[in-house]
Amino acid sequence: MFVINCPYCGERDQSEFSCGGEAHIVRPKQPTELSDDEWAEYLFMRKNIKGVQFERWNHAHGCRKWFNMVRDTSNDKIHAVYKIGEKPPVI
Amino acid sequence: MTKYRINKTRFVDQTKTVSFTFDGKKYHGFEGDTLASALLSNGIHLVGRSFKYHRPRGIMSCGSEEPNAICQINDNTDLTEPNVRATEIELYEGLKASSQNCWPSLNFDIGGINNLISPFIPAGFYYKTFMWPKSFWKKIYEPLIRMSAGLGKSPTQPDPEIYDHKHEHCDVLVIGGGISGIISAKIAAKNNLKTILIEDKNILGGSTIYQNNKNFVIDGQKSNEWLMNEISELEKLDNLIIKNRTSLAAFHSYNYLLAKENISDHLPLDKKNGSIRQRLWKIRSDKVIVAAGAIERPLIFNNNDRPGIILANSVKKYLDFYGVSTGLNNIIFTNNDSAYETAVSLFEKGISVKIVDIRKKSSSNIVKNAEDLGIKIYWNSTVVNTFGYKKIKSIEIMNLSEDGSNVTGNKHKIQCDCLSISGGWTPMVHMHTQSGGKLDFREIDQVFVPTEKSENHINVGSCNGDFELEEIVKNTNYKVKKFLNINEGGFDKISVLCSKESEKKNIWLLPNTISESKTKSFIDFQNDSTAKDIKLALREGFKSIEHVKRYTTTGMATDQGKLSNMHALGIIADTAGVKMGTLGTTTFRPPFTPLTFGAIVGRNVGKFFDIVRKTSIHEWHVQNNAKFENVGQWKRPWYYPINNENLHEAVQRESKAARDSAGILDASTLGKIDIQGSDASEFLNRVYTNAWSKLGIGKCRYGLMLNEDGMVYDDGVTTRLGENHYLMTTTTGGAANVLSKLEDYLQTEWPELDVYLTSVTDHYSTASICGPNSKKILNKLFPNKDFSDEAFPHMSYQDAIIDKIECRIMRISFTGELSYEINVESKYGKSLWENCIAAGEEYKITPYGTETMHLLRAEKGFIIVGQDTDGTMTPIDLQMDWIVSKKKYDFIGKRSLYRSDTMREDRKQLVGLLTDDPNEILEEGAQIVSELDKKPVEMIGHVTSSYFSPNLNKSIALAVVKGGKKMNGQKLFVPMENKNINVTVSDFIFFDKENKRINA
Structure with a gap:
């Protein structure tokens, strides 16, 4: 169980958080304009990288805020946390 | 002192005698002993039978790595514990221990026959043998194998102990x-x-x-x-x-x-x-x-598992820590210096000791020490066999060849009553x-x-x-x-x-004169896997260390291979001709030693196992004999039996009463989300399939919420309380997930929207009164209020006061009857409910539970998300096209409704089913077929809701059937275990199709 530095609350145990999968997948602004394949790309396709991954996390049992996190899935090292809307750091 | 308690130490208090029983017989030890040291002090080595061959096994170590001395502790039904290592149990007065994996007794074990037929039980024996005939597995093979396998007995009563x-x-x-x-x-x-x-x-x-x-x-x-x-x-x-x-x-x-x-x-x-x-x-x-x-390693040689064969450092600990000698005529068999410390200790206590060393020489201080004491050392030698069935009696040794791959010269037999082995350290x-x-x-x-x-x-x-x-x-x-x-x-x-070791030599599998297939060189003592099993696995094509481990079960017993893993690896590396370093190890997973379930769950047992949520009206339900059902964490009244009614009888009575006069339901558990902000209407437009902008203040509307994949996720009625203020209701079970999902969209996709969400589920209690007399009851409760259809129409809301308590009244209906939901702050819930019951008395108002609610809505063909849907149903599949806005540019899930897959006409679609025999009630979950004779039988759907309707006096059901929309009137079949039930597809609104009762 790792320790996550919530950008709003500070360091808390992982058990307070839930993971929302890959980050920076923006919901298309005009879904009706998309082909089935383009829509399916948004809807279903997610990366599952062994290594550095950008993820969405929610401080579900805390401030309930969503934020982004850069985590190395091979060793759980957390490289950065940042608020929604902030620019992703270069890792 | 007993014969074997030869030494006084500061760790065992020999003035304090402790009595205990092992296999029903009483023994004595001292305070500070472990069960193992106390048994050894009584001369007992044989403590168990091996897993597969039922060979006699003795205490082999002094710690958590112990593979043999696995005991059952206590004999009562609640405190008994299997698979406890005798080397780790501290002795206490009255301790009761018994050996495992033996029947009928430790000394005479009928399973020992496995040892005689062992040439026929190689690695993978069970996988290979018990495959056929297939029908034998469940009734014959499995019970027999389980009976003879020795994994101890579980307690049959709840654990009374406290864990923290x-x-x-x-x-x-x-x-x-x-x-x-x-x-x-x-x-x-x-x-x-x-x-x-x-x-x-x-x-x-x-x-x-x-x-x-x-x-x-x-x-x-x-x-x-x-x-x-x-x-x-x-x-x-x-x-x-x-x-x-x-x-x-x-x-x-x-x-x-x-x-x-x-x-x-x-x-x-x-x-x-x-x-x-x-x-x-x-x-x-x-x-x-x-x-x-x-942890000290054993050595792998023929018959290396007899009682009395003990790790050398453990022998030293029994001697110098517990004061117990494991034998009076010792031989030490080693490949390193550390065992010489044991030899010196034994010699100094006056116990006979000889040493067999696979090395040619060693000149360290400790070896010199042993030589100076005159201890006999057989250099460049290995043990090739051991003798003695229930306790070791003698060994045979031979010289090693120059490169250590073979043995030479003559066999030399030496008597002993204990063989200490040391293969180095891991x-x-x-x-x-x-x-x-x-x-x-x-x-x-x-x-x-x-x-x-x-x-x-x-x-x-x-x-x-x-x-x-x-x-x-x-x-x-x-x-x-x-x-x-x-x-x-x-x-x-x-x-x-300190003494420094200079000579090192290691042979993973010691050589022998007889062929490998005739030896029993144990690697994993607890799971009875031998060197030849590992070699067989390699011959049969297993290459990965993880596969060899699983095929031979090496390292998979309760000791998790603490003694066996290195030798298994070594033998694989030697046989396959690869380096150990490139082979890697198997994965070491927690826990290091077994954990009790009690320690894992701690105090979260009984009523602390899970949260129980009760409405403020709960006490009344209990007093009125409600049977409860769990909905999520909520306790909801299921039905209220009177005079020993069963579920069916109570539900028939409640359902009839609700339609004939008046019924009342505790609807407090429905999820409630307070939505405020200048963009609240726009937000609802985006999350529900239908349009919300034009909903007037004081009006209510039913909404359907989809996932982005187009599948129905939740539903409920939302009320516009003010210009920028809504109260959303969700399903009871979905409340928390809906709030999370809405928060997710608000924070991540639409942060520009000015909307605030607050869960108010627990803040309000709700009494839902339905039936033709409900308006009269409301009039009695709120005499100053105008409940005429003009002043208070269906799908609207008004504030009211009862006993100075502010209420919100919604005129909404999940039963198809004229119906009102009264919401008050939770602390007033019970008093509101009691007022409703009192006011309804003259109309025989009948409290009803979730089962009747389900029946009443099924009569009307209203879906329950999670019962009639399962995450694969679109609103079109549910024939709810009417609620999907064509005008709105976007809402969650809209695009997915136009995917080729969601537009297929042969998707499962919601239909009604009527049984040809009106008294036949279908089973929920039953499969539906169109042809009985065709094989293989194609399942075209399943029953999602089924009841006997007292208001229609016949059985009704909802089902999802492939292409069901176009099947109205078609005959289908529901095959059951003993019969086939004939059914006809029908409209799924069974009762009051014209919706007249809502304004009755």
């Missing part, structure tokens, strides 16, 4: 209280770091605490005496917590560790006084120092690898040692591959200082004298 959890934070956690752990803890604690030292034994000091050999000297004192002084110094330190009887279970990432403390297992039953049995420590430590030690790298650390293979002494990479933990002492006293002390001091960034450790000027 504790969270702890510290600067430094030291795992292991041997000499390196003690040095580490002292350096840390003396430098003002909050330190915890955990040790799984009851006494600190590891193996040094009984090391009284004159060759091991620290600062001019014998190493055991020096360490005793260090421990008494350590115990005076303020910022150090020492936890004895505490074993590390798991080392997770970010230095999060679990340790199990035994608090009262060592106490007699009458002295526990309701004490907590075990406590699970959840420790988050800034730095971790692992000083877990090493560092306990489990903790290191659990935390994600990697290993390097060290060729010179054939060990895997930790690769130091982590900034947050280090390994010191023998678990790091430092085996000699001098390097243990000096390296520990150096590494800990560097790790903790400390200049002065207090051990900088220490002087250490």
Whole structure:
């Protein structure tokens, strides 16, 4: 169980958080304009990288805020946390 | 003193006798003994039968690595515990232990026949043999195998003991209280770091605490005496917590560790006084120092499993720590120097001892010491066989060839009653690898040692591959200082004298004169896997170490291969001709030693197992004989039986009453989300399939919520309380998930929207009154209010006051009847409910539960999300096209409704089903077919809801059927175990199709 530095609350145990999968997948602004394949790309396709991954996390049992996190899935090292809307750091 | 208790030590109090029973017979030991040392002091070696061949097995070690001495403790139905290691149980008055895996008795075990037919039970025997005939597996093979397999007996009654959890934070956690752990803890604690030292034994000091050999000297004192002084110094330190009887279970990432403390297992039953049995420590430590030690390896030779064959260092511990000799005529069989310490100890106590060493020579101090004492040493020799069925009687040895691959010369037989074996040492790298650390293979002494990479933990002492006293002390001091960034450790000027090993030799599988297929060289003693099993697996094509492990079950017993893994690897490497280092190890998973379920769950048992949510009206339901059903964590009244009614009878009565006069339902559990903000209407437009902008203030609307994949996710009625204020209701079970989903969209996709969501589920209680007389009841409750259809139409809301309590009344209906929902602050819920019951008395108002609610809505064809849907149903599949806005540009899930898959016409679609026999009630979940004779039978759908409708006087059902929309009137079949039920597809609105009753 790792320790996550919530950008709003500070360091808390992982058990307070839930993971929302890959980050920076923006919901298309005009879904009706998309082909089935383009829509399916948004809807279903997610990366599952062994290594550095950008993820969405929610401080579900805390401030309930969503934020982004850069985590190395091979060793759980957390490289950065940042608020929604902030620019992703270069890792 | 008994014949075998030959020594007095400071660790066992021989003035305090403790009596215990083993296999029903009474014995005596002393305070400080383990069950194993007490049994050995009574001359008992045979303690169990092996798993597969039922061979007699004896105590083999003195710690958690013990593969043979596995016992059942206690014989009562609630406290009995299987698979406990006799080497770890501290003796207490009245302890009852028995051996496992033997029938009818330990001394005469009928399963021993397996030993005679063992040539026919190779690795994979069970996989290969019990495949056919297939029908035999369940009724014959499995019960037989299970009966003869010895995994002890589970308790049959609930565990009465108390278990506890504790969270702890510290600067430094030291795992292991041997000499390196003690040095580490002292350096840390003396430098003002909050330190915890955990040790799984009851006494600190590891193996040094009984090391009284004159060759091991620290600062001019014998190493055991020096360490005793260090421990008494350590115990005076303020910022150090020492936890004895505490074993590390798991080392997770970010230095999060679990340790199990035994608090009262060592106490007699009458002295526990309701004490907590075990406590699970959840420790988050800034730095971790692992000083877990090493485990002695056995040697692998023919018949190396007889009772009386014991690891050499364990023999020394039984002698120097417990004062017990494991035999009076000892032979030591070794490939290294450490066993010579055992030989010297035995000799000094006047016990006969000889040594067989596979090396050609060794000139270290300790070997010289043994030679000077006149102990006979057979150099360059190996044991090729052992004799004695229930206890070892003699061994045969031969000389090794030049390269060690074969034996030469004549067999030489030597009598003995105990054979101490030592194959070197295996560092306990489990903790290191659990935390994600990697290993390097060290060729010179054939060990895997930790690769130091982590900034947050280090390994010191023998678990790091430092085996000699001098390097243990000096390296520990150096590494800990560097790790903790400390200049002065207090051990900088220490002087250490010890014997140093120069000659090293290792043979994983010792050679023999007879062919391998006729030998039994055990590797995994607990699971009975032998060297030839491993070679067979390799011959049969298994290459990966993980596969060989599973096929032969090597390392898969309760000891998790603490003694066997290295030899299995070594034999695989030798046979396959690869280097150990490239082979790697199997994965070491937590827990290091078995954990009790009690320790894992702690206090979260019984009523603390899960949260129970009750409405404010709950007491009334209880008093009125409600039967409850769990909906999520909520307790909801299911039905209210009167005069021994069963479920069916009560539901028929309640359903009839609700339609004939009036019914009342506790609807407080529905999820309620308060939505405010200037963009609230726009927000609802985006999350529901239908349009919300034009909903007037004071009006209610039913909404359907989809997932982005177009599948129905939740539904409920939302009321517009004000210009920028809505109250959304959700399904009872979906409330929390809906709120999370809405928050997700608000925060991440639409942060520009000015909308605030608050869960108010628990803030309001709701009484829902329905039926033709409901309006009259409302009139009585609120005499000043106009309930005419003009003043208070269907799908609208008004505020009202009852007994000075503010209420929100919604005129909405889930039953199809004229219906009102009255919401009050939860604290007034019960009084509101009682007022409603009183006002409804003259109309025989009938409380009804969830079952009647389900029946009434099914009569009307209203879906329940999660019952009639399963995450694969679109609103079009549910024939709810009317609620999907064509005008809105976008809402969650809209695009998915136009995917080729969701537009297929043969998707499962919601239909009504009527049974040809109106009294036949279908089973929910039953499969539906269109043709009975066609094979294979194609399932075209299933029943989702089914009831006997008292208002229609016939059975009705909802179902999902492929292409069902176009099947109205078609005959289908529901095949059951004993019969086929004929059904006809119908409209799914069964009752009051014109919706007249809503304004009745």
